[in-house]
Amino acid sequence: MNILVLGAGAWGTALAVSASANPRQAHQVTLWARDASQARAMRADHVNARYLPGLHLPEGLRIVDGTDVARFCGGQDLVILGAPMAGLRELLQELRDCRVPVAWICKGLERSRSAAGETQPAQSVGLMAHEVQAEVAPQLLSGVLSGPSFAQEVALGRPTALVAASAHALVRERLVQAFHSPRLRVYENDDLVGVEVGGAVKNILAIATGLCDGLNLGLNARAALITRGLAEMMRFGLALGARAETFMGLSGLGDLVLTATGDLSRNRKVGLLLAQGKTLNEAVTSLGHVAEGVYCARTVAQRARHLGVDMPITEAVVALLDGEMQPQQAVQALMEREPSSEIR
Numbered sequence: 001m002n003i004l005v006l007g008a009g010a011w012g013t014a015l016a017v018s019a020s021a022n023p024r025q026a027h028q029v030t031l032w033a034r035d036a037s038q039a040r041a042m043r044a045d046h047v048n049a050r051y052l053p054g055l056h057l058p059e060g061l062r063i064v065d066g067t068d069v070a071r072f073c074g075g076q077d078l079v080i081l082g083a084p085m086a087g088l089r090e091l092l093q094e095l096r097d098c099r100v101p102v103a104w105i106c107k108g109l110e111r112s113r114s115a116a117g118e119t120q121p122a123q124s125v126g127l128m129a130h131e132v133q134a135e136v137a138p139q140l141l142s143g144v145l146s147g148p149s150f151a152q153e154v155a156l157g158r159p160t161a162l163v164a165a166s167a168h169a170l171v172r173e174r175l176v177q178a179f180h181s182p183r184l185r186v187y188e189n190d191d192l193v194g195v196e197v198g199g200a201v202k203n204i205l206a207i208a209t210g211l212c213d214g215l216n217l218g219l220n221a222r223a224a225l226i227t228r229g230l231a232e233m234m235r236f237g238l239a240l241g242a243r244a245e246t247f248m249g250l251s252g253l254g255d256l257v258l259t260a261t262g263d264l265s266r267n268r269k270v271g272l273l274l275a276q277g278k279t280l281n282e283a284v285t286s287l288g289h290v291a292e293g294v295y296c297a298r299t300v301a302q303r304a305r306h307l308g309v310d311m312p313i314t315e316a317v318v319a320l321l322d323g324e325m326q327p328q329q330a331v332q333a334l335m336e337r338e339p340s341s342e343i344r
């Protein structure tokens, strides 16, 4: 297969390496970097020093740059959109006439533009990835690749499993063909909404568990937080039309456990740093990578309010990120809630 990966951050690069080195089937992989100087350095040194340092890029991996990305789609069998949520709309707009199956890998919702605490009308809150696609590139055959996958581990060929979600069988099949290997199992799912919700909400919950661990609240607290987080992720997803089983799968429970407990997580790191008294700006700047939970927490909270879905952990994370609560106050706000039924 010919595979084009648009975006040379940590995850785009790791997926390009993984497909390029797939022992099950030889693929010709092209990796596009937005930054021309980064592309030049990667071509010269065979390493992505900025986003995935220490990993040798396969000789067969073609690295390109330049504007008008749609021109790189000719002759491809699959296009991976490797940008974070903030770059998805622009990429989709550029690819709106593309006839090749496309999959995004970002885990978030579009950032809300309203002020803290402000309630927006339902039609103007931030969108999920498939909603952005429906708005700007409705003809595209598209889907999402998600699941528990730290880029560094995948790039080293350590085993994991992913989920390829799309309403189109062809998109799911191409994703399996591209990435399924003895090191990476790729499962299919047609519940695009559920897979996207899992990928986005787990990032918010990872900020919460980072905070919990940073405050030394204990292992019991962390387990309770993850479990109640899963409950609110599922309530939100069901209200958006997802299937419950998806949240017991790789993009729900799987990615939540990984990101909430794994120290490679950037979202978890944000929570840990906030617990140490760092400002949000200091925490985000020190990462050098994107932490999607920071940008989508408010959008998720707004959409949940419009849907009448209770998401207390997400609301506490929003209050914390907006500087309306200190870490200890956020914990107190969650613990002092009125008793309620476990299953709602």
Ligand SMILES: NC(=O)C1=CN([C@@H]2O[C@H](COP(=O)(O)OP(=O)(O)OC[C@H]3O[C@@H](n4cnc5c(N)ncnc54)[C@H](O)[C@@H]3O)[C@@H](O)[C@H]2O)C=CC1
Residues within 6 Å of the ligand: 007, 008, 009, 010, 011, 012, 034, 035, 051, 082, 083, 084, 085, 086, 087, 088, 090, 105, 106, 107, 108, 149, 150, 151, 152, 288, 289, 290, 292
């Ligand atoms: N790193 C990981 O382990 C994984 C990341 N993801 C998701 O993949 C997405 C990308 O994450 P990473 O590659 O880790 O990010 P990163 O922080 O390593 O790299 C970000 C990349 O996106 C580009 N970029 C930044 N803003 C952009 C914009 N507005 N428009 C276009 N491009 C832009 C940067 O130039 C850079 O190439 C995120 O949504 C993340 O949640 C998913 C699975 C694993």
Ligand SMILES: O=C(CO)COP(=O)(O)O
Residues within 6 Å of the ligand: 107, 147, 148, 149, 150, 151, 203, 206, 255, 258, 259, 264, 265, 266, 267, 268, 290, 291, 292
């Ligand atoms: O999505 C991820 C692993 O599946 C990466 O999580 P972070 O963005 O928190 O590092």
